[in-house]
Amino acid sequence: MLELMQQIVNGLSLGAIYALIALGYTMVYGIIKLINFAHGDVMMVGAYVGFFSVSMLGTNIVVAMIFAMLACALLGVIIEKVAYKPLRRATRIAALITAIGVSLFLEYTTIFFLTPQQRIFPQGTFPVQDYSLAGISVSNKDIFIFISAILLMVILQFIVKNTKTGKAMRAVSEDKDAAVLMGINVDNTISVTFAIGSALAAAAGVMIGVYYNTINPLMGILPGLKAFVAAVLGGIGIIPGAMVGGFILGILETLVSGYGNSLYRDAVAFGILILILLIKPTGIFGKNTGEKV
Amino acid sequence: MMLLKINNLCKSFGGLSAVLNFNLEIRENELIGLIGPNGAGKTTVFNLITGVYKPDAGEIIFKGENIGGLPPYVICQKGIARTFQNIRLFNNLTVMENVKIALHKNVPYSLPAALFRLNSFYRGEKEIEEEAIRWLKLFNLDHRREEIASSLPYGEQRRLEIARALATHPTLLILDEPAAGMNPNETLELMELIRRLRDEFKLAILLIEHDMSLVMGVCERIYVLDYGQVIAEGKPEEIRNNKRVIEAYLGEEV
Amino acid sequence: MIMNVFANRWGKLGAEILILAFIFLFVQYFITVGVFNQYHQIIITSLCINIILAVSLNLINGFTGQLSLGHAGFMAVGAYVSVVLTKFMGMPFLVGLVGGCLAAAAAGFVIGVPTLRLKGDYLAIATLGFGEIIRVILQNIEYVGGPAGIVGIPKMTTWGWLFAGVVITIATIQNLINSSYGRAIISVREDEIASEVMGINITSYKVLAFVIGAFFAGLAGGLYAHYFYIIKPETFNFLKSFDVLVMVVLGGLGSTTGAVIAAAFITLLSAALQAFPAIRMIIYALILILLMIYRPQGLMGNKELSVKILGKIWSGKNDAA
Ligand SMILES: Nc1ncnc2c1ncn2[C@@H]1O[C@H](COP(=O)(O)OP(=O)(O)O)[C@@H](O)[C@H]1O
Numbered sequence: 087m088l089e090l091m092q093q094i095v096n097g098l099s100l101g102a103i104y105a106l107i108a109l110g111y112t113m114v115y116g117i118i119k120l121i122n123f124a125h126g127d128v129m130m131v132g133a134y135v136g137f138f139s140v141s142m143l144g145t146n147i148v149v150a151m152i153f154a155m156l157a158c159a160l161l162g163v164i165i166e167k168v169a170y171k172p173l174r175r176a177t178r179i180a181a182l183i184t185a186i187g188v189s190l191f192l193e194y195t196t197i198f199f200l201t202p203q204q205r206i207f208p209q210g211t212f213p214v215q216d217y218s219l220a221g222i223s224v225s226n227k228d229i230f231i232f233i234s235a236i237l238l239m240v241i242l243q244f245i246v247k248n249t250k251t252g253k254a255m256r257a258v259s260e261d262k263d264a265a266v267l268m269g270i271n272v273d274n275t276i277s278v279t280f281a282i283g284s285a286l287a288a289a290a291g292v293m294i295g296v297y298y299n300t301i302n303p304l305m306g307i308l309p310g311l312k313a314f315v316a317a318v319l320g321g322i323g324i325i326p327g328a329m330v331g332g333f334i335l336g337i338l339e340t341l342v343s344g345y346g347n348s349l350y351r352d353a354v355a356f357g358i359l360i361l362i363l364l365i366k367p368t369g370i371f372g373k374n375t376g377e378k379v
Numbered sequence: 380m381m382l383l384k385i386n387n388l389c390k391s392f393g394g395l396s397a398v399l400n401f402n403l404e405i406r407e408n409e410l411i412g413l414i415g416p417n418g419a420g421k422t423t424v425f426n427l428i429t430g431v432y433k434p435d436a437g438e439i440i441f442k443g444e445n446i447g448g449l450p451p452y453v454i455c456q457k458g459i460a461r462t463f464q465n466i467r468l469f470n471n472l473t474v475m476e477n478v479k480i481a482l483h484k485n486v487p488y489s490l491p492a493a494l495f496r497l498n499s500f501y502r503g504e505k506e507i508e509e510e511a512i513r514w515l516k517l518f519n520l521d522h523r524r525e526e527i528a529s530s531l532p533y534g535e536q537r538r539l540e541i542a543r544a545l546a547t548h549p550t551l552l553i554l555d556e557p558a559a560g561m562n563p564n565e566t567l568e569l570m571e572l573i574r575r576l577r578d579e580f581k582l583a584i585l586l587i588e589h590d591m592s593l594v595m596g597v598c599e600r601i602y603v604l605d606y607g608q609v610i611a612e613g614k615p616e617e618i619r620n621n622k623r624v625i626e627a628y629l630g631e632e633v
Numbered sequence: 634m635i636m637n638v639f640a641n642r643w644g645k646l647g648a649e650i651l652i653l654a655f656i657f658l659f660v661q662y663f664i665t666v667g668v669f670n671q672y673h674q675i676i677i678t679s680l681c682i683n684i685i686l687a688v689s690l691n692l693i694n695g696f697t698g699q700l701s702l703g704h705a706g707f708m709a710v711g712a713y714v715s716v717v718l719t720k721f722m723g724m725p726f727l728v729g730l731v732g733g734c735l736a737a738a739a740a741g742f743v744i745g746v747p748t749l750r751l752k753g754d755y756l757a758i759a760t761l762g763f764g765e766i767i768r769v770i771l772q773n774i775e776y777v778g779g780p781a782g783i784v785g786i787p788k789m790t791t792w793g794w795l796f797a798g799v800v801i802t803i804a805t806i807q808n809l810i811n812s813s814y815g816r817a818i819i820s821v822r823e824d825e826i827a828s829e830v831m832g833i834n835i836t837s838y839k840v841l842a843f844v845i846g847a848f849f850a851g852l853a854g855g856l857y858a859h860y861f862y863i864i865k866p867e868t869f870n871f872l873k874s875f876d877v878l879v880m881v882v883l884g885g886l887g888s889t890t891g892a893v894i895a896a897a898f899i900t901l902l903s904a905a906l907q908a909f910p911a912i913r914m915i916i917y918a919l920i921l922i923l924l925m926i927y928r929p930q931g932l933m934g935n936k937e938l939s940v941k942i943l944g945k946i947w948s949g950k951n952d953a954a
């Protein structure tokens with residue numbers, strides 16, 4: 087029992103990271119119906135910005151995270167304007183293929199300029215300490231990740247629920263044409279969505295750097311795909327769904343590698359994906375809609 | 380003999396009842412009209428009959444068998460073919476290919492014969508080609524054979540869609556607003572064609588149409604639908620003078 | 634009239650056989666006399682394997698309109714099963730290859746039946762997931778070497794096998810597409826609802842295309858394994874599937890000649906940029922992005938390059954290609 091609790095606690099920080107990335111997927115999907123395949127790679131860029139901020143500018147990890155978020159917000163907007171905007175009227179397949187292209191582009195330009203080698207955060211960036219609570223041990227690393235992720239999600243909820251921008255975002259994802267008639271600037275709203283989603287991914291990137299201590303140019307692929315699964319699991323396009331999906335996935339994965347075979351850890355996400363798509367493609371919180379003929 | 384009998388058919392979307400306790404009977408070789416204001420649920424009835432939507436409740440008895448909820452391709456194979464309100468041709472394919480696809484249902488050769496190009500393949504392709512041409516000639520589209528379907532004028536696209544439906548050899552043909560977008564001349568020709576098809580192929584035809592001259596002119600019986608329910612049924616002249624029908628259409632042209 | 638059709642048909646077949654025999658002997662001669670050295674032969678091998686992969690993926694993605702991102706998984710199944718049959722069980726190469734193809738086709742069936750109910754981007758991600766699951770499973774089977782894979786595979790793939798593989802793949806898929814079954818498959822891409830209402834069981838045709846596509850991906854895997862000495866699960870990850878996707882998209886979804894040309898182009902490009910793998914991938918990325926923005930139909934659209942069209946281009950009247 088204690089062992090199970092321990093695994094679940096271990097899964098929480100991983101789940102928080104997945105949840106943050108999943109939020110970006112879900113927001114973008116909600117607003118332009120695109121699986122932004124490059125989202126995981128934006129996260130990778132965020133991790134690198136954080137890394138350089140710590141190692142070259144000597145900032146602490148919180149400042150590094152803020153730098154990463156700002157840089158990636160800008161990157162997200164640029165990607166949207168250059169690659170996705172021209173395709174808004176194209177088929178979804180065309181948009182997905184473009185997103186795959188953007189993903190490869192980010193990965194391999196990073197490799198080209200920064201070499202494929204992994205980098206290790208400098209000693210002492212994050213002095214690790216373990217605490218024990220009622221027999222369950224947690225490290226300050228996990229606490230840091232968990233708390234900052236929750237903080238960011240709360241801020242996001244506030245933006246979406248209470249600000250004008252958030253309302254515009256919801257209106258555009260509900261019905262783009264109606265939003266235009268209501269005088270909402272759809273282009274700006276989409277840009278803001280990309281900026282926010284990418285900033286969250288960047289924060290997650292820095293957290294992954296803290297979590298595993300190393301980063302590399304292809305580090306975004308697997309967490310990206312898994313976060314997408316988390317988004318689908320919760321019901322793609324639904325913000326609370328992404329959070330719940332992220333935590334479920336993180337915990338399940340930790341359980342599988344804790345109790346079963348860690349080599350199968352990466353198959354968990356895809357197994358879940360296929361099950362959910364077959365049983366309830368709209369996800370836990372999704373509603374069913376059919377094509378009108 | 381009874382060809383199609385629909386009992387208490389229901390379908391709702393979310394909270395909205397699009398079709399409610401709908402009943403209808405069609406005998407072999409009959410020509411029936413289904414009319415009603417916009418949003419009355421006519422197209423939904425067609426989608427239910429052809430399996431595009433699954434009924435919430437009720438029966439659709441075709442040739443003595445309940446076909447409600449079967450997949451569309453099975454229903455087509457049992458002998459029901461349709462056209463769509465917003466034309467759904469295979470837009471990037473040629474006129475000829477559109478008709479040939481409808482003929483696939485009775486493809487005269489096996490898959491291995493196609494892969495290994497056996498003699499039966501060549502014979503079968505020749506049969507398909509000839510039959511497709513026969514259908515195109517009947518609809519006066521023969522000269523358009525190699526043209527891309529979406530490049531045809533609107534009226535011809537509507538005709539091609541009917542030709543394609545007939546090529547599946549149905550016993551019941553259902554047409555969703557076949558005259559929509561046609562000029563009066565084309566509509567007159569269409570009326571002629573519908574009558575001729577019915578006689579020549581021993582078809583029963585069920586059609587939705589807003590053009591009252593067409594409906595009153597060709598249909599033997601008419602059902603009137605409003606808010607998903609049948610509000611009147613009868614011969615054209617009965618419908619013309621029915622109070623409830625006139626009320627339902629108030630504000631719309633009769 | 635009938636005589637005429639027959640004369641045409643046999644005449645055409647004869648001409649095709651003649652051209653193929655010429656190509657085969659031409660390359661074989663250069664290999665035998667040593668004009669094509671080891672390096673050239675590797676390029677030729679990659680070219681043939683890529684053509685088989687691209688043409689078979691094009692059947693699924695291009696003609697059937699179902700975006701699959703799991704092609705490398707089927708290639709892996711073909712590679713591993715064929716090696717188990719030849720190296721571990723001592724069967725002849727032909728048996729190994731056919732066994733690999735059938736296993737890949739079976740995998741295609743098992744994966745296709747549940748996933749092909751999904752549409753568009755969901756299908757893409759699900760197939761990608763399945764491809765990765767195949768890879769993870771292979772990593773966990775000790776019998777086939779786990780993550781290290783199998784080393785020391787006898788080299789049995791020759792130019793003759795490669796050439797036969799390419800010809801059979803193209804012929805089978807073209808014969809399928811140019812038949813009533815192929816029209817049914819294309820109608821699924823064009824409009825699923827209209828297709829179904831015309832009596833076509835769309836699910837079974839999607840599965841058919843998927844199974845045939847997987848079969849030939851398996852062939853590519855078997856040929857690959859018996860040329861390059863070593864296979865490991867990592868070789869068949871989703872980046873390999875993306876490679877093939879680039880070829881199909883570049884050639885034009887739904888054009889077999891387009892797939893062949895693009896496979897040739899990408900193979901030569903990769904060979905030229907072998908020393909600069911990052912640049913190669915950046916170019917792939919740019920190809921995907923720029924094509925989707927400026928020419929989403931690819932080089933060929935859904936048209937085929939034929940002698941007739943070539944003739945038209947020659948006389949300057951053409952706007953098709
Ligand atoms: N797939 C669907 N989802 C939601 N509502 C639908 C769907 N199909 C039809 N409806 C609704 O059902 C009602 C009847 O529509 P329809 O059958 O198309 O009417 P008609 O053909 O008589 O004009 C309309 O209110 C329409 O909006």
Ligand SMILES: [Mg+2]
Nearest residue numbers: 421422423464
């Ligand atoms: Mg209608």
